[in-house]
Amino acid sequence: MIPDPAVNIWAQTKNSLYPLYKERAEGRLPEMDCHAQAAEIYADYSLPEDRLLDAAGGSGYFFWSLKQRGLLGHYHLLDQTADFVDMGRRALAAELPPERFIVSSMQETPGRYEAVFCLNALFCLPDYRQGLERLLMAAGRLIILRSTFGERNEIRYETDPYLDPGAERLKSYFNIWRVAEVTAFMESYGFAVHTVVDRRTNDQPEISAGKLFPWRWLVGVKS
Ligand SMILES: C[S@@+](CC[C@H](N)C(=O)[O-])C[C@H]1O[C@@H](n2cnc3c(N)ncnc32)[C@H](O)[C@@H]1O
Incomplete structure (x- = not known):
């Protein structure tokens, strides 16, 4: 289920995300x-x-936030x-063995x-x-999620201004998930779930690329 790069929108960000993700992985940008x-x-x-998984973690720059706090x-x-x-x-070769980087x-x-x-x-x-x-x-004890959560599910399949020239025809999902439903879903897998206020936005929707992003946290602890 790894998408062909030709239709993977993330592989169509050579002008926008690629330089940013490279610099972040090299630890050259603020956290x-x-x-x-x-x-x-x-x-x-x-x-x-602890074995830690940074799922959909881009180029792995979250590693630096863990390392800074001695949470390796x-x-x-x-x-x-x-x-x-x-x-x-490549950027973290001095820190981590190559098999810790999984394409999936x-x-x-x-x-x-x-x-x-x-x-x-x-x-x-x-x-x-x-x-x-x-x-x-896959989570033995803990799962920490940050995504767009709201009062109801909202499927948004829209153009993305960050895509490279020529790739604009590829639309992207910017979905919002119903927080009560996702919470119940997590509970059904044996996790006790609580929310945490998003420090960056104070749980107020953030506007980026002309779209609203209601960022929220869900933390699941195996009960
Ligand atoms: C907005 S970036 C977030 C990167 C990083 N987690 C962060 O907080 O900055 C979304 C990432 O999800 C990855 N992604 C999207 N769909 C995925 C999937 N189904 N499985 C694995 N990775 C996926 C993309 O390649 C991209 O790196």
Whole structure:
């Protein structure tokens, strides 16, 4: 289920995300607010030998937020965009062995991890269920999600101004998932779920590229 790069919108961001993700993986840009918050949420649950999965983690720059806080565990990056994973593998070669960088879709998440992170990515699935189910099945103790959550499901399949010239015909999902439904879904896999206020937006919708992003956190702890 790894999409052909020709139709993977993320592989059509050579002018926008590629340079940004490279610099982030090299640790040359300031930390993202939400990555700082994810690492701080995790700090309350962390154990030194934890296997960690950064699902749909781009080029793996969340690693630096964990490292800065001494939360190393055994970090693994998974992403469906091979170029991003390669970028991370190269940039973090002095920090992590190459096998920690996995090209895969969330829907086929391999292995088991004590803690799974999925930051800023569930909104781009056509439906959250299959991807989230595989992450919940892979998560031994903890799952930390940041995505667009609201009062009702809203499918938004729209143009994306960040795509490279020539790729504008490819639309992208910017979906909003009903928070009560996703919470019940997570609970059905044995997780006790709580919300955390988003520090960057104070749970107020953020506008980016002309679209509203109601960022929220869901934290699932295996009960
Ligand atoms: C907005 S970026 C978020 C990257 C990073 N997690 C962050 O917080 O900055 C979304 C990422 O999800 C990846 N992605 C999208 N759909 C995916 C899927 N079904 N399985 C795995 N990765 C996916 C894309 O390749 C991209 O790197």
